[in-house]
Amino acid sequence: MIVRQxxxxxxxxxxxxxxxxxxxxxxxxxxxxxxxSDDSAKVVRHSPTVAMLxxxxxxxxxxxxxxxxxxxxxxxxxSASGFFLYYSAHKMVTYRNEFIxxxxxxxxQLDPNLAEFSDENILQMKNNxxxxxxxxxxxxxxxxxxxxxxxxxxxxxxxxDVSDDLSIHWxxxxxxxxxxxxxxxxxxxxxxx
Numbered sequence: 001m002i003v004r005q006x007x008x009x010x011x012x013x014x015x016x017x018x019x020x021x022x023x024x025x026x027x028x029x030x031x032x033x034x035x036x037s038d039d040s041a042k043v044v045r046h047s048p049t050v051a052m053l054x055x056x057x058x059x060x061x062x063x064x065x066x067x068x069x070x071x072x073x074x075x076x077x078x079s080a081s082g083f084f085l086y087y088s089a090h091k092m093v094t095y096r097n098e099f100i101x102x103x104x105x106x107x108x109q110l111d112p113n114l115a116e117f118s119d120e121n122i123l124q125m126k127n128n129x130x131x132x133x134x135x136x137x138x139x140x141x142x143x144x145x146x147x148x149x150x151x152x153x154x155x156x157x158x159x160x161d162v163s164d165d166l167s168i169h170w171x172x173x174x175x176x177x178x179x180x181x182x183x184x185x186x187x188x189x190x191x192x193x
Contacts, residue, residue: 051155052148061151065158074147081140088133095126167191 046065055061058078062070094111099122101109114122173188 046155046158048152048155051151055148055151058144058147061148061155065151065154067154070150074150077143078140078147081136081143085133085136085140088129088136092126092129092133095122095129098122099126 051061051064054064059071059074062068062074095114097109098111098114099119101107102119102122117125169190171188171190173186175184175186176182177184
């Protein structure tokens, strides 16, 4: 029952986050060629909105951005948090049922592995597993949102030029101090585009 409520909250949160977001205006000029308009194909651009919509399915945005190496990270993180969510929910239900069976006097349905624990201990273990389940739900939601954000950022930076021409050079320099008519030595940072 509680797990269903959290699933509905998570689903509602994902639907609210699926709205298109924009941070900058794209200023990429279309490619101009000498081909006539009848022969040319429509210029296809890489869209952050499409990347976000593809990310509704985890890993879809990374596939759209051709960042296949991120798929094991996305699926591994979501699988691990999903496993902890399932494990905590299963243990919480086990402890809850044990507490209810003890309270109602149903001795035939008691778990023999939990016979050494008192009623207060069972209730405390149920509350601990519930807290762990809520943390796992939060971590899963955060990882899902990070998956979407990563795909959108990669789509925004898809046309960013990362070439060998970008470099930074340090070199010594000598600057003239005009007020005292002497020279000062220092380092200069040069950024080459």
